[in-house]
Amino acid sequence: MRSIGTVAIAAAAAFLLAGPAPAQVPGEVILFSQTNHRGHSFLVRGTRNNLVIPWAVRSVRVARGEAWDLCTRTNHRDPCHRVAESLANVNWRVASARPSRAVNLPAPAPPGGGGGGQPTASLRGMSAEFFVAPQESGRRVISCASGAAACAEQSADRFCRARGWTAATYHRQETVRGTNYLTDVLCTRTGR
Structure with missing residues (x-):
């Protein structure tokens, strides 16, 4: 009888451990x-x-x-x-x-309220410009489908050059619903 009780307890424990996370x-x-x-x-x-x-x-x-x-x-x-x-x-x-301090915030609308290829609102100085959630044509900029660092770096550089800057000296990737987007991009004239 004892062995049946032990088996029942072990089976119940296995069931509980196999349950959902x-x-x-x-x-x-x-x-x-x-x-x-x-x-x-x-x-x-x-x-x-x-x-x-x-x-x-x-x-x-x-x-x-x-x-x-x-x-x-x-x-x-x-x-x-x-x-x-x-x-x-x-x-x-x-x-x-x-x-992360930025938690699932929606991307801000482009200046002027429409697509038209305008980037998102930014903080611009004399030698740099910072984009929290870069956009092109009213949509977030995809960094890299694979999420690879070198690919994301190229995407950030391309984004900055299209706005008249030399390169992106800082950037991050944010994954939202399985898509990798550029975020926190700092464009400068000096490069790396």
Whole structure:
């Protein structure tokens, strides 16, 4: 009889462990070793400057309304991916992570209220111009379909040159509903 009771307890425990993952808790991001939020998981709470994750991150879960910067280098150095929603299929190395201050904000409308190829509102000085959410023809600028850092850098440079600047000296990527967009682009005349 004892062995039947032990088997029943073990079966119940297995059932509970195999159930759905708990709801995402605000203030944390969960990184997974497999697509679709499966495999090994790595929980990050708050800013982490130096993460040692022994596998490539294949999916990410964030709480609704939050955004995180996941960077391939320590101390939040480029390249970084801004994640504003849970993603089921990525392939990233993550060496640092931090909550992002810009959380799922809609892109501002272009000046003048219409398409017409106008960029988003910006902060312009004598030697630089900063774009929070760059737009062309009334739509956010896609950084790179793959999310690769070199491709995003080229996209940011192209965006800045089209506005009369030499290059983008700073940029980030933000992933929204599976699409990578340019964000926080600083255009200058001096280049890198």
